[in-house]
Amino acid sequence: MWIAVATITGLALIAGLLLSYAKQRFPAKSDDIVDSVNDLLPQTQCAQCGYPGCRPYAVAIVDGAANINLCPPGGEDTVRRLADLLGREPMPLEDTTRSDMSTTVAVIDESRCIGCMHCRSACPVDAIIGTHQLMHTVIASECTGCELCLPPCPVDCITLEVIR
């Protein structure tokens, strides 16, 4: 009987040592999970979730600091996919009043632009070009319609237009 006990204990010890070594040698990359969460987000970088972009929000979700229902552009679909991925319960969108922005782009009324650069530094995807004292314009193909350039504009010359 003692032989059996010793064998099992020995085996358990070896397995335990192996596992703890493996855990140290090959640490789980939380980056992988963040990446797959980030891939499900719509990448508008609109910061409506309260985090400065999609990736920071993905990090917060993985850390458990944020709920999965904070992304209005992603909508219910994204909530459902995130719930599937993370094994959490789907929940209704936190704030459904804010717009779905996937169909809009920002357009600068160039005749009114004063070249203050405020919108350029607000754009999360570098989709606005221009320099001091010269008019700015939006690269429509790269604009995500996040609306972040609207509040900083001192002359309110930026509007959102529906494209698709």
Added chain:
Amino acid sequence: MSAAATYDLGKLHGGLRLPSEKEVSTTEKILHAPIPDQLVLPLTQHVGNPSQPIIGIGERVLKGQLIANTDGSLGAPIHAPSSGKIVAIEPWPVSRRNGETAPCIIIECDGNDQAIETAEIIVDYTKLDPDSLLHKIMQGGIVGLGGAVFPTAQKLMQAITAPLEHLILNGIECEPYISCDDMLMREYAADVIQGAQILMHALSLSQCHVAVESDKPEALIALGEALAQIDEPRIVLKQVPSIYPSGGEDQLVQLVTNKEVPSGGLPTDVGCVVQNVGTAAAINRWVCHGEPLISRVTTITGHGVAKPVNVLARIGTTIADIVTLAGGYTEHARQLIIGGPMTGRSVSTDRVPLVKASNCVLVLADEITQGNERPCIRCGECAEVCPIQLLPQQLYWFACADNEAKLRKFGLIDCIECGCCDLVCPSHIPLTADFRMAKGRMRELADEKARAERAKQRFETRNLRIRQEQEQRDKELANQKETARLFATSKIKAIVDRARKKSTDDQDEEQ
């Protein structure tokens, strides 16, 4: 002629034997259409990006003159089909997938049909190397005339990068009613054969199959005679059973070579290049006669026109003008379709122009009615006729459920939209239309994904840049502080002393 071998049917899955309905339009010779008063030329008559107009409104153009060129990407140039004045470049009703109207160049013809100097255009192609010959073909605005309108030169350029074995000329018109290629082969067989020779030279191939359906004996005879006259043993004439859709590119490759084009692949993956006979004739007209693609043979038929016939008309002639040539509408005319009954598109007005893609103008007496749609009963008829061996009933469920992953897995992108499943469905489900919509949605999703990916990368690049700038600033600040600290004690004191001394010296001097 007797040498023309027939391929057996066993090589092609599914397909349907459809009533041909071609006899009515093949009794008369090809009618040469007069030059209309007005020509309407859409800027997009090909796969790829719209051509850019290079002429201004009010300018006079000559027949064969380049009026719109490509922007260097996928596309084909457009030439003036006759001489006249550019009166407008504006939206005009067209027959195509997206939208009812498209930007068109409108030419008011002067009726003189004065051609541009062709002297430097005509060259001896046998003296050109394949690359320059392909470049030459590109300038002719030639696109696949079988209906896909893929720019021919670009198709050939893609093809020569692959190891090739076969050039196949597609003389199969398996869709009911359409007979333009049949008539073209009967009357312009020599052009087709010469086009094949040019294509062989361009692709450095030494063999060409010309595939013609067995129910086109006149075309076979004409091609055989043309071959006999020039004694060209490299070109082989082959008969193909008439079954729909044996004229599809991939289906024809399978019939001729017994090799299946892989899913998502091209015929070049199995060493084949397929060109329509009309395209071959157009290449010959351009390379040997200096005439770009400015006219085409089109079938005008159906019970809704008085005298079904094939016409050789200038690109840009409106459908209304062409219908007049066929004796006008009969009292039964109900529905106007550009293309065949299976793959064509219904249009609401006959103001639309004839474009490079228009192989048929079909005026039907009764609208094609699907009958009332009923639920799928899982009979499996659709799977039996599908030439791609897809499972339309499964795809239908997934399309209804918008299940993109499954649609991809079950090969929706390989669907050629031939319409066989529609025709046999006892529940009258418009499967092809559903698949077309599902494909559109899949494309949209893919676009969306690509956009998101780009936004993500731009966001990350920007963050990286901001971080680097911040680090740079921090470093500079630290450097400045360090310098200040080092100098603070001795050296700054020395400097201050020197400055004081200098100022007292100055004061002394002043005094």
